Amino acid sequence: MNIFGLFEKRVADALGRLAEGAKIPSGLDVSRVVVEPPRDPSHGDLATNAAMVLAKEARMNPRALAELLVADLQGDPRVTKVEIAGPGFINIRLNPQVLHEVLRAAVVDANGFGRSSQGAGAPVNVEYVSANPTGPMHVGHCRGAVFGDALAGLLDFAGYKVTREYYINDAGAQVDVLARSAYLRYKEALGEAIGEIPEGLYPGDYLKPVGEMLAKQHGRSLLDKPEAEWLPLVREASINAMMDMIRSDLAVLNIHHDVFFSERSLQQGNGGEVAKLIDVLKARALVYMGRLPPPKGQKDEDWEDREQLLFRATAFGDEVDRPLLKSDGSYTYFASDIAYHRSKFERGFTSMIDVWGADHGGYVKRMQAAVKAVSDNQADLDVKLCQMVKLLRGGEPVKMSKRSGDFVTLREVVDEVGRDATRFMMLFRKNDATLDFDLAKVVEQSKDNPVFYVQYAHARCASVFRQAGEAYPGADFSAAQLERADLSILGDEAEMDIIHRIAQFPRVIEAAAEAHEPHRVAFYLYDLASAFHSLWNKGKDLPQLRFVNLTDKESTQARLALVHALKGVLASGLAILGVTAPDEMR
The missing domain is CATH 3.30.1360.70 (Arginyl tRNA synthetase N-terminal domain)
Incomplete structure (x- = not known):
C-alpha cells in the first residue's frame, strides 16, 4: 500500500x-x-x-x-x-485510520510490503563488474560489484525483469600479457629460473597455480614451442582460470551473474558481429572517412592523426565523432563495445545499465550515443560511475597485498570484516562519491557502524517476540492475529514516527529504482533503525511504551504489530542490498 x-x-x-x-x-x-x-x-x-x-x-x-x-x-x-x-x-x-491501514498492510504481507509493479515486468540489463580477466578482484572492483548487484535487487523488487550480466574483456592486449605472465609461472613450476618478473607483466602469486596447472597438463612440451604456438593455449587456459577465480571471489559476496558475455565472441569469423555492425552503420550512413583533431588537455588512446573510419557520434549527442578502426586495421575497443550493446538490444533490452569505474567517465557520452544509434533511438543506456575506495585501518592506509602484487584483494577484505559489512558499507555512500572504507570501524558494535545498527534493530525486533512468547506462553502473535490489533493505541510521537517511516518504504523503493540509486535504501534503513532504537530507549523510561506489557495484552498486540511490520521492512530492505537480517547478534 x-x-x-x-x-x-x-x-x-x-x-x-x-x-x-x-x-x-x-x-x-x-x-x-x-x-x-x-x-x-x-x-x-x-x-x-x-x-x-x-x-x-x-x-x-x-x-x-x-x-x-x-x-x-x-x-x-x-x-x-x-x-x-x-x-x-x-x-x-x-485520518489516522489511513496510516493504520498502511501498518496493517505491512503486517499482513511483511515480506512483500513495498514491492512495486513500477517495472511492469519490463526487461532491464544490468552489466556490472566486467573486470579484465587478468587477476583476482580488488577492493575497487568490490564497490562496483556490490553496487550493481544491489541495483539489480532493487529493480527486481520494483517489478522489473532483471538480467545480471558480466562482459568478459578477453580480446585485448591485456590477455596476451596475462598469457606471457602465466607462461613464466609455468616455467617456474618446471623448475626453470625466471628471476624477477619483467616490468609490464603481472607479478602476483595468484598465477602460480595457473603455471602448475599448465605444467601438469603439458609437461615440458610448451618449452620447445614458439610463442605463436603456445600463446593461444596458455591464453585460453589462463582466461578460464582467472574467470573461475573471479566467479569464486564474487560468490564470497553472494554475487552471481545470469550471463557471461565474451568480447572475443564478437570478433570470431571474419570479424563476426563487429564487422556486421560496421556494415550496418555504413548502410545507414552513420560512418564516414575523416580526420579528428587531437583531444584537448587529455590523452585519448583512440586518437590518430590520419584519415580513418569514424562513427557519427555527434549526431547522437556526443562531443566528437569516434574512430572504429586502428591504423593496423584492427577494431578499436569502441567498435567492439558498440557491437556488444547492439547484441543487448537484439536480445530484447531497451533499458540498459552499465556500472563502470569513475576512470571511464570520459567514455559515457560516446556509448550512450552508440546505443541510440544502433537501436534507432529505441534504447537507453544509463551509466553509473563508482568512485574509488580508500581502504583504511584505524584511519591509516592499508598496505598492498602480496598475493595480488599491487592491490588489496576483494577476498582479503571480506575475510576480515565479513560479507554483510562489506556490502552494506559499500552502499552507505552515493556511488559517485569517494568512499573511505575503514576495516576497523566497520566491525564496531556501535551506532557509528551503520550495518551493525541496522542488523541490531532487526535482531531486537526478533527478541521482542521472544519476550512476548515468554510473557504470554501459548499466545498467538501471528500476523493474522496481529492484523486485528487495536492500532489506535499507538499514539506516542515516537510510535507514529515509525509508522510514518514504514509508510514511506514503497515510495523509497520506487524513487530509488527510478533513479538507479540503491544507496537510498541503505540510508532509509539506517534512519528507520535509528527511530526504532530511540523508541526502545524511550520505553526504558516510560513503561507504558514498552513493547511487551505483562498486564495489558491488548497494548502488547498493538506494539507487536508495529514491531512485526518494522521487522519485515528491515528484512526486505537488507535483502535488496544483499545483507542478512539476523534474529540474534553476539
Whole structure:
C-alpha cells in the first residue's frame, strides 16, 4: 500500500475535475507533480508541489491554483486537514485510520510490503563488474560489484525483469600479457629460473597455480614451442582460470551473474558481429572517412592523426565523432563495445545499465550515443560511475597485498570484516562519491557502524517476540492475529514516527529504482533503525511504551504489530542490498 502513489492519483483526479469544470486549462503536464513527506513532519503527513509546478503552464498564481486543489481535497474522507504553505505548497494531514491501514498492510504481507509493479515486468540489463580477466578482484572492483548487484535487487523488487550480466574483456592486449605472465609461472613450476618478473607483466602469486596447472597438463612440451604456438593455449587456459577465480571471489559476496558475455565472441569469423555492425552503420550512413583533431588537455588512446573510419557520434549527442578502426586495421575497443550493446538490444533490452569505474567517465557520452544509434533511438543506456575506495585501518592506509602484487584483494577484505559489512558499507555512500572504507570501524558494535545498527534493530525486533512468547506462553502473535490489533493505541510521537517511516518504504523503493540509486535504501534503513532504537530507549523510561506489557495484552498486540511490520521492512530492505537480517547478534 503506497499512500504517496495513491494520493498522486488523487491529486491528478482533482486536477482532471478542475479542468472539466473549466477552472483550469485541460491537458496540463502532471509528470512533475509529486506527493512526498513534508520537510517538517509537524506540517502534516503528505505534501504536494502540484500548484507550484503547474501554475506557469496553467497561467495562474500558484496560491490561487492551490486553493482550488485544497477545496477538492478537503472532501476526501481520508483527509482531516489541507493547508497551503509558503508560495503554494499543499500539506495534507490524514485520518489516522489511513496510516493504520498502511501498518496493517505491512503486517499482513511483511515480506512483500513495498514491492512495486513500477517495472511492469519490463526487461532491464544490468552489466556490472566486467573486470579484465587478468587477476583476482580488488577492493575497487568490490564497490562496483556490490553496487550493481544491489541495483539489480532493487529493480527486481520494483517489478522489473532483471538480467545480471558480466562482459568478459578477453580480446585485448591485456590477455596476451596475462598469457606471457602465466607462461613464466609455468616455467617456474618446471623448475626453470625466471628471476624477477619483467616490468609490464603481472607479478602476483595468484598465477602460480595457473603455471602448475599448465605444467601438469603439458609437461615440458610448451618449452620447445614458439610463442605463436603456445600463446593461444596458455591464453585460453589462463582466461578460464582467472574467470573461475573471479566467479569464486564474487560468490564470497553472494554475487552471481545470469550471463557471461565474451568480447572475443564478437570478433570470431571474419570479424563476426563487429564487422556486421560496421556494415550496418555504413548502410545507414552513420560512418564516414575523416580526420579528428587531437583531444584537448587529455590523452585519448583512440586518437590518430590520419584519415580513418569514424562513427557519427555527434549526431547522437556526443562531443566528437569516434574512430572504429586502428591504423593496423584492427577494431578499436569502441567498435567492439558498440557491437556488444547492439547484441543487448537484439536480445530484447531497451533499458540498459552499465556500472563502470569513475576512470571511464570520459567514455559515457560516446556509448550512450552508440546505443541510440544502433537501436534507432529505441534504447537507453544509463551509466553509473563508482568512485574509488580508500581502504583504511584505524584511519591509516592499508598496505598492498602480496598475493595480488599491487592491490588489496576483494577476498582479503571480506575475510576480515565479513560479507554483510562489506556490502552494506559499500552502499552507505552515493556511488559517485569517494568512499573511505575503514576495516576497523566497520566491525564496531556501535551506532557509528551503520550495518551493525541496522542488523541490531532487526535482531531486537526478533527478541521482542521472544519476550512476548515468554510473557504470554501459548499466545498467538501471528500476523493474522496481529492484523486485528487495536492500532489506535499507538499514539506516542515516537510510535507514529515509525509508522510514518514504514509508510514511506514503497515510495523509497520506487524513487530509488527510478533513479538507479540503491544507496537510498541503505540510508532509509539506517534512519528507520535509528527511530526504532530511540523508541526502545524511550520505553526504558516510560513503561507504558514498552513493547511487551505483562498486564495489558491488548497494548502488547498493538506494539507487536508495529514491531512485526518494522521487522519485515528491515528484512526486505537488507535483502535488496544483499545483507542478512539476523534474529540474534553476539
